[in-house]
Amino acid sequence: MKLTDISPAIALTPLDGRYHNATAPLVEYLSEPALNRERMRVEVEWMILLANGFEGNGNQPVVDGVKPFTEEEKSFLRAIPEDFGAEGIAAHAAHEAVTHHDVKAVEYYIDDQIDKAPAELTNINDALKTLVHFACTSEDINNLSIARCVKNAMENVWTPAFKEIIDHLAEKAEEYKDKALLSLTHGQPATPTTLGKELAVYVYRLNRQLKHIENQEYLGKINGATGTFGAHLAACPDVDWIAVSREFVTNRMGLTWNPLTTQIESHDWQAELYSTVSHANRIMHNLCVDVWMYISRGVFAQVPVKGATGSSTMPHKVNPIRFENAEANFEISCSLLDTLSATLVESRWQRDLTDSTTQRNIGSALGYSQLALYNLMGGLKSIHPNDHVISRELDENWEVLGEPIQTAMRACELRGLPGMDKPYEKVKELMRGHEINKEQVEAFIDQQSFDPETAARLKALTPATYTGVASKLVEFDR
Numbered sequence: 433m434k435l436t437d438i439s440p441a442i443a444l445t446p447l448d449g450r451y452h453n454a455t456a457p458l459v460e461y462l463s464e465p466a467l468n469r470e471r472m473r474v475e476v477e478w479m480i481l482l483a484n485g486f487e488g489n490g491n492q493p494v495v496d497g498v499k500p501f502t503e504e505e506k507s508f509l510r511a512i513p514e515d516f517g518a519e520g521i522a523a524h525a526a527h528e529a530v531t532h533h534d535v536k537a538v539e540y541y542i543d544d545q546i547d548k549a550p551a552e553l554t555n556i557n558d559a560l561k562t563l564v565h566f567a568c569t570s571e572d573i574n575n576l577s578i579a580r581c582v583k584n585a586m587e588n589v590w591t592p593a594f595k596e597i598i599d600h601l602a603e604k605a606e607e608y609k610d611k612a613l614l615s616l617t618h619g620q621p622a623t624p625t626t627l628g629k630e631l632a633v634y635v636y637r638l639n640r641q642l643k644h645i646e647n648q649e650y651l652g653k654i655n656g657a658t659g660t661f662g663a664h665l666a667a668c669p670d671v672d673w674i675a676v677s678r679e680f681v682t683n684r685m686g687l688t689w690n691p692l693t694t695q696i697e698s699h700d701w702q703a704e705l706y707s708t709v710s711h712a713n714r715i716m717h718n719l720c721v722d723v724w725m726y727i728s729r730g731v732f733a734q735v736p737v738k739g740a741t742g743s744s745t746m747p748h749k750v751n752p753i754r755f756e757n758a759e760a761n762f763e764i765s766c767s768l769l770d771t772l773s774a775t776l777v778e779s780r781w782q783r784d785l786t787d788s789t790t791q792r793n794i795g796s797a798l799g800y801s802q803l804a805l806y807n808l809m810g811g812l813k814s815i816h817p818n819d820h821v822i823s824r825e826l827d828e829n830w831e832v833l834g835e836p837i838q839t840a841m842r843a844c845e846l847r848g849l850p851g852m853d854k855p856y857e858k859v860k861e862l863m864r865g866h867e868i869n870k871e872q873v874e875a876f877i878d879q880q881s882f883d884p885e886t887a888a889r890l891k892a893l894t895p896a897t898y899t900g901v902a903s904k905l906v907e908f909d910r
């Protein structure tokens with residue numbers, strides 16, 4: 433049997449196949465039918481504005497000869513996108529198969545629905561079809577629809593999942609703020625920190641990106657074939673089309689009005705947004721790799737999933753597969769987002785159509801990130817610190833106390849205490865490349881001419897208590 437003969441169709445890509453559960457919420461906003469439905473919403477709202485006017489023009493019809501819609505007529509029109517389902521998708525596809533123009537097919541689909549209007553809605557008649565897509569170029573409809581789809585996807589799906597990760601990390605940062613942890617710089621034992629503070633660093637970094645995302649502008653334009661309102665003025669010379677355009681984009685579409693464009697909205701906001709999401713992806717990629725290595729080191733233990741298999745051949749194993757999956761999918765998302773950011777900001781002269789097919793991949797770009805967020809969250813929920821390993825690591829690395837001792841010696845020397853010269857060299861001789869224990873550290877401190885207070889302070893230090901103000905720093909993670 434050929435797989436292409438199976439119905440419903442087998443997905444080619446994993447986002448819609450294997451990983452559908454994780455990415456499905458984006459279908460509502462970033463799939464092709466979602467875009468076509470949004471195009472219908474835009475077309476219908478444009479008709480309503482043209483027919484019923486707005487406060488700025490005294491609520492008069494914008495276009496002469498058009499009768500304002502009654503509330504019932506508006507509801508009928510607004511139901512067209514809301515009722516767009518499997519049958520509608522097929523009907524739109526049938527039009528597109530003839531027109532080879534997806535937005536024209538939307539226009540014809542709306543015409544079909546107008547034909548089905550009940551007789552009592554007298555304004556929804558054959559003549560009304562002239563108002564569908566009036567003075568619009570397809571990009572007027574597309575740019576507004578895409579901006580609204582992306583905004584909704586970000587606000588309703590991606591950002592909540594991103595926030596869930598940040599909130600979880602913030603909760604764990606607080607929980608583990610006093611849990612001392614051996615640091616590794618260059619992969620070598622270094623000044624201890626706390627597990628909570630290390631997580632708080634990620635919270636702080638991710639929150640900065642969240643702020644950028646929450647302040648992101650979503651721009652839109654409706655100004656005709658080359659942004660000049662030429663057709664609008666030729667048809668209706670007395671209308672303040674700039675005011676109509678601003679009203680529509682700002683108040684009816686809920687976007688930031690872009691007054692100055694070629695045929696296309698310039699997509700700069702998209703480049704900004706995708707760069708930020710890509711940056712956030714990379715920070716979380718760093719987190720995945722860090723946690724993976726903490727797990728490998730034994731700092732984090734994983735909770736085995738009942739009934740699950742780690743390795744097909746080594747029965748003892750619990751593999752950190754969710755972090756590995758997230759790592760890979762953040763990478764794929766970044767490469768798509770980076771391509772979108774880089775290419776969408778260019779268009780030849782007043783337009784080329786490269787942006788059209790490129791923007792059809794916004795769902796994939798955010799989908800891979802969504803999938804990674806899903807697995808990262810699952811992974812984070814399945815780990816907990818392994819206190820035994822954490823304490824052992826600290827206990828086996830007393831040489832990390834070389835830093836506070838030599839720094840305290842410098843301070844004593846600066847205060848004029850005798851015998852404190854060459855502190856770095858003295859500590860280095862004792863500690864570099866040697867295994868050092870508590871007794872040796874104490875003996876070294878005793879051999880120096882510290883004042884009693886400093887000596888006591890240094891002797892009280894252990895690798896586990898030498899964490900500075902790490903726990904206090906967790907407060908700054910928001």
Ligand SMILES: O=C(O)C[C@H](Nc1ncnc2c1ncn2[C@@H]1O[C@H](COP(=O)(O)O)[C@@H](O)[C@H]1O)C(=O)O
Nearest residue numbers: 532533534535568569570571695783785788789792
């Ligand atoms: O309002 C217009 O249409 C003006 C026209 N520019 C266009 N603007 C927007 N869409 C257009 C344009 N041209 C084609 N198409 C249709 O876009 C679709 C491209 O399909 P795909 O490459 O799969 O993304 C595919 O459906 C195309 O038919 C111009 O001549 O400037």
